[in-house]
Amino acid sequence: MSTARRLPPAAQALIAGDRRTLARLITGAENDDPGSREVLRAIYPRTGRAWLIGFAGPLGVGKSSLINELIAHLRSLRKNVAVVAVDPSSPFSGGSVLGDRIRLDRSPDDPGVFIRSMASRGHAGGLARATREVTRLLEAAGFDIVLVETVGSGQVDVEIREVATTSVVVLVPHLGDEVQTLKAGLFEIADVFCVNKAELPGADRARRDLSELAGLGSVDPDWTVPVVATSTVTHAGVSELWQAIEAHEHYLDSSGKRVERERGRLTREILALTEGRFAADLSSDPSLARRVEPVLAHKQDPETAARRWWLERRKGRA
Numbered sequence: 001m002s003t004a005r006r007l008p009p010a011a012q013a014l015i016a017g018d019r020r021t022l023a024r025l026i027t028g029a030e031n032d033d034p035g036s037r038e039v040l041r042a043i044y045p046r047t048g049r050a051w052l053i054g055f056a057g058p059l060g061v062g063k064s065s066l067i068n069e070l071i072a073h074l075r076s077l078r079k080n081v082a083v084v085a086v087d088p089s090s091p092f093s094g095g096s097v098l099g100d101r102i103r104l105d106r107s108p109d110d111p112g113v114f115i116r117s118m119a120s121r122g123h124a125g126g127l128a129r130a131t132r133e134v135t136r137l138l139e140a141a142g143f144d145i146v147l148v149e150t151v152g153s154g155q156v157d158v159e160i161r162e163v164a165t166t167s168v169v170v171l172v173p174h175l176g177d178e179v180q181t182l183k184a185g186l187f188e189i190a191d192v193f194c195v196n197k198a199e200l201p202g203a204d205r206a207r208r209d210l211s212e213l214a215g216l217g218s219v220d221p222d223w224t225v226p227v228v229a230t231s232t233v234t235h236a237g238v239s240e241l242w243q244a245i246e247a248h249e250h251y252l253d254s255s256g257k258r259v260e261r262e263r264g265r266l267t268r269e270i271l272a273l274t275e276g277r278f279a280a281d282l283s284s285d286p287s288l289a290r291r292v293e294p295v296l297a298h299k300q301d302p303e304t305a306a307r308r309w310w311l312e313r314r315k316g317r318a
Contacts, residue, residue, distance in 0.1 A: 007043075056150045066241075078112075082146045084134055086151050166252075169187075169193055170196050174202050203229055220257065
């Protein structure tokens with residue numbers, strides 16, 4: 001029996017390019033649906049090949065407009081492009097507030113472009129909880145490039161590093177963002193800096209200032225973070241931005257950093273999933289209530305209670 005026949009029907013449809021199936025599976029991943037989890041397990045061997053490009057930065061810097069320009073450029077290069085745009089959540093419906101599917105343009109008859117907005121649903125870090133799973137579905141669906149746009153909260157959009165192979169930090173002149181980057185932690189996640197709205201006064205100075213900051217060093221001392229100026233008004237700099245992204249992706253391959261980074265990301269993902277499953281298991285343990293009582297009475301501290309419980313469970317499973 002071939003591998004294709006062993007795949008769930010939904011996985012086969014996804015790989016065959018069925019966009020309705022892709023959309024349903026993304027919704028299932030957002031809702032932690034068991035059927036989507038089964039497909040994600042089945043298609044995992046087909047992932048890990050696409051370039052996952054993250055775009056982070058404060059609100060108002062024009063990330064969506066910049067991504068629009070980049071989509072057009074990538075399509076001219078015959079690249080299949082998917083976009084995952086993470087928006088803040090509505091406190092009433094839980095859905096995305098800004099609706100990037102509306103703000104991002106695409107030709108409805110172009111099968112080489114797929115755009116999906118996702119609500120953050122209160123998840124910190126600028127992404128939605130299921131962003132990583134959604135990018136894997138898009139990879140299996142055959143997209144060469146997956147662009148991930150963060151919420152845009154700026155100072156906390158650092159989780160993109162856990163998804164993207166290349167992280168682009170987008171800033172604009174005259175907002176003080178060049179200096180705030182150091183305080184916000186965005187400096188540490190940037191593989192490429194982009195000064196957008198370069199038609200505005202002060203863009204050259206912003207670019208020089210960021211170049212000086214980038215010269216101070218980053219998390220990866222072997223990579224000098226480039227600073228690119230773009231304008232969606234004059235349509236300038238988009239090809240240069242893509243060249244900078246390409247250069248970083250090629251650097252990851254030539255230096256061996258791609259495998260190194262992915263090993264770290266997957267290690268943290270496995271630990272987080274294990275902790276989540278373990279916590280769910282413990283929360284349903286009938287002995288939990290009695291273990292809280294001595295802590296409540298201040299006869300035992302929480303750390304001791306947790307350590308004894310863990311040792312007892314470990315001994316029982318040995």
